Amino acid sequence: MSFPWAKHYQPTSEFGKYMDSRLPLPRFIYGALGAGYPTPKNLNYFYNFGVLAGVALVIQIITGVVLGMHYAANTGIAFDSVEHIMRDVNSGWMIRYMHAVGASFFFAVVYVHIFRGLYYGSYKPPREVLWLLGLVIFLLMMATAFMGYVLVWGQMSFWGATVITNLFSAVPIVGEAIHTWLLGGFAPDNATLNRFFSLHYLLPFIIFGVIILHVWALHIPGSNNPTGVDVKGPQDTVPFHPYYTAKDFFGLGVYLTLFSVFVFFLPNALGEVDNYVPANPLSTPTHIVPEWYLLPFYAILKAFTTDFLLVKAKLWGVIAMLAAIVLLFFLPWLDTSPVRSNRYRPLNRIFFWIFVADCLVLGYCGGQLAVEPWVRIGQLAAAYYFAHFLIIIPLIARFEKTLPLPNSISESVLAKYGKPPASGSAGTLGGTAPQPAE
Amino acid sequence: MASETSVSAASGAHGDGLPPEGERRRDFLYVATGAFAAVGAAAVVVPLVNQMNPSADVLALASIDLDLTPIQPGQAIVASWRGKPIFARQLTPQEIATANAVDIKTLRDPQTLAERTKPGNEKWLITLGVCTHLGCVPLGAREGENRGDYGGYYCPCHGSQYDIAGRIRGGPAPKNLEVPTYAFKSPTSVTIG
Numbered sequence: 206m207s208f209p210w211a212k213h214y215q216p217t218s219e220f221g222k223y224m225d226s227r228l229p230l231p232r233f234i235y236g237a238l239g240a241g242y243p244t245p246k247n248l249n250y251f252y253n254f255g256v257l258a259g260v261a262l263v264i265q266i267i268t269g270v271v272l273g274m275h276y277a278a279n280t281g282i283a284f285d286s287v288e289h290i291m292r293d294v295n296s297g298w299m300i301r302y303m304h305a306v307g308a309s310f311f312f313a314v315v316y317v318h319i320f321r322g323l324y325y326g327s328y329k330p331p332r333e334v335l336w337l338l339g340l341v342i343f344l345l346m347m348a349t350a351f352m353g354y355v356l357v358w359g360q361m362s363f364w365g366a367t368v369i370t371n372l373f374s375a376v377p378i379v380g381e382a383i384h385t386w387l388l389g390g391f392a393p394d395n396a397t398l399n400r401f402f403s404l405h406y407l408l409p410f411i412i413f414g415v416i417i418l419h420v421w422a423l424h425i426p427g428s429n430n431p432t433g434v435d436v437k438g439p440q441d442t443v444p445f446h447p448y449y450t451a452k453d454f455f456g457l458g459v460y461l462t463l464f465s466v467f468v469f470f471l472p473n474a475l476g477e478v479d480n481y482v483p484a485n486p487l488s489t490p491t492h493i494v495p496e497w498y499l500l501p502f503y504a505i506l507k508a509f510t511t512d513f514l515l516v517k518a519k520l521w522g523v524i525a526m527l528a529a530i531v532l533l534f535f536l537p538w539l540d541t542s543p544v545r546s547n548r549y550r551p552l553n554r555i556f557f558w559i560f561v562a563d564c565l566v567l568g569y570c571g572g573q574l575a576v577e578p579w580v581r582i583g584q585l586a587a588a589y590y591f592a593h594f595l596i597i598i599p600l601i602a603r604f605e606k607t608l609p610l611p612n613s614i615s616e617s618v619l620a621k622y623g624k625p626p627a628s629g630s631a632g633t634l635g636g637t638a639p640q641p642a643e
Numbered sequence: 644m645a646s647e648t649s650v651s652a653a654s655g656a657h658g659d660g661l662p663p664e665g666e667r668r669r670d671f672l673y674v675a676t677g678a679f680a681a682v683g684a685a686a687v688v689v690p691l692v693n694q695m696n697p698s699a700d701v702l703a704l705a706s707i708d709l710d711l712t713p714i715q716p717g718q719a720i721v722a723s724w725r726g727k728p729i730f731a732r733q734l735t736p737q738e739i740a741t742a743n744a745v746d747i748k749t750l751r752d753p754q755t756l757a758e759r760t761k762p763g764n765e766k767w768l769i770t771l772g773v774c775t776h777l778g779c780v781p782l783g784a785r786e787g788e789n790r791g792d793y794g795g796y797y798c799p800c801h802g803s804q805y806d807i808a809g810r811i812r813g814g815p816a817p818k819n820l821e822v823p824t825y826a827f828k829s830p831t832s833v834t835i836g
């Protein structure tokens with residue numbers, strides 16, 4: 206892959222030469238994450254979030270494997286074993302909080318990563334497959350997070366599992382059979398808990414595999430960049446190492462600081478108190494909500510309250526929730542505008558921010574009880590979500606008058622920072638704060 | 644093209660005695676091997692998928708006896724059957740009248756109260772306490788719980804409303820609360836299951 210001016214790996218030591226002709230792992234890393242990977246020189250801090258997501262996954266895998274040494278996947282003792290981790294296991298409380306907070310942080314990072322891709326048009330050719338693989342990772346993450354949440358076997362675990370597995374019973378004819386098959390019974394029970402534990406342990410490694418494909422697909426065209434303009438020559442790039450390794454490490458420091466604040470001072474801020482009540486199959490908590498990162502989709506599920514077009518409201522809700530995710534897979538072909546970055550798409554930029562607001566409204570409605578005005582607001586926001594992808598984006602792509610693109614990354618960078626090279630570098634530095642809406 | 648010809652020529656040279664065009668012995672072997680492998684894989688997949696279905700102990704049917712004597716008119720109790728809640732309610736005469744006054748043609752899942760109870764025992768309404776939307780336990784069986792706009796059951800999860808006969812009246816649920824199979828053992832006790 207990569208550009209013709211990419212530097213080539215030169216083993217320096219005897220051992221390096223020995224390995225290079227047998228297992229050229231250092232050469233591989235040099236080309237993928239080292240000085241041999243030329244990267245657009247104008248990447249801002251929003252481009253840190255891919256690496257951060259990778260780190261978040263590693264934190265989940267390490268803490269998860271450790272938790273698995275103390276957890277017992279049996280409905281009789283699962284809840285108690287989690288409390289055992291919290292109270293008795295050495296540092297167990299910290300490891301569990303890292304895992305729970307880590308899941309929230311993983312999603313937060315991935316959402317920024319996805320919206321970054323939306324803003325700068327990173328889903329557009331030639332990066333469609335990269336985008337699709339990212340969505341696969343997102344789906345796997347949702348499945349993994351859901352099953353992990355069930356393992357605690359608190360009230361929210363149990364009723365979350367009940368509600369989510371019941372989604373499948375909306376499928377005509379075979380729905381009930383699928384539902385029973387997923388649960389291994391007629392309600393969530395020991396069989397369900399055991400299989401969820403097994404799959405929760407497996408899926409992160411599958412995610413890891415898809416991430417390798419995702420990074421591979423990234424390295425073929427190389428990173429997109431805030432201008433959305435293709436790399437034209439060596440003056441547009443810098444080597445990944447040390448430029449972006451340094452930038453990523455700085456971002457990582459900020460991330461881990463924030464992560465620690467939550468783990469040590471606000472460990473339950475992102476969770477639901479009801480999950481500290483052991484599962485009770487005879488009593489539903491007054492208010493069932495998924496974790497915050499699934500709330501927008503939950504709002505879309507709840508938006509359908511009456512049957513129409515001969516389809517039951519329940520099935521509509523399920524179809525809509527799935528469609529909300531599946532639509533994203535079609536985005537590269539719905540948005541036909543040849544300009545990638547919203548920097549040069551004044552109209553699309555406005556609707557991008559409206560879409561962000563819409564997702565936040567959906568998330569808020571998803572967390573509310575099914576009463577007015579939240580039902581109606583949720584319905585409108587859900588309708589807008591679909592209109593954004595199916596109507597607004599294709600229309601904008603056709604009719605928008607885009608701004609003139611810079612001739613190259615280099616030209617855009619120089620136009621912004623480099624014009625008067627002698628005068629006050631401090632002043633220009635002040636303008637380098639990465640803001641997507643500039 | 645060129646490589647194809649050379650392959651056929653080569654196999655011809657190995658003496659399978661067939662012309663370069665048409666089906667060769669090796670083509671047949673490829674298809675036969677592939678088909679055999681597919682059947683073998685399917686034979687392994689079936690048990691691997693089927694193991695996730697309910698196991699024998701889960702399937703073993705359990706039935707429970709329910710004593711109805713403690714239930715006063717207008718009250719309900721919650722019992723557990725096969726891991727699911729059961730609502731048993733004694734309707735008052737007014738409640739029966741309300742339920743019968745509804746024009747069932749207007750219902751999402753049209754059923755009369757009589758169809759949901761046993762003949763001669765219309766005042767005993769026994770249903771699963773499982774919302775037909777996504778399976779939450781509706782409120783309304785216990786004292787002081789929200790019974791919704793139709794005075795029956797209210798599901799807090801996504802706002803489904805059931806009337807006094809357990810029929811779906813509003814919200815996303817598609818069906819009435821399910822009536823399990825049961826029989827009266829005596830005027831005040833039933834066997835469920």
Ligand code: FES
Nearest residue numbers: 774776777798801
């Ligand atoms: S589960 Fe009862 S309304 Fe959704």
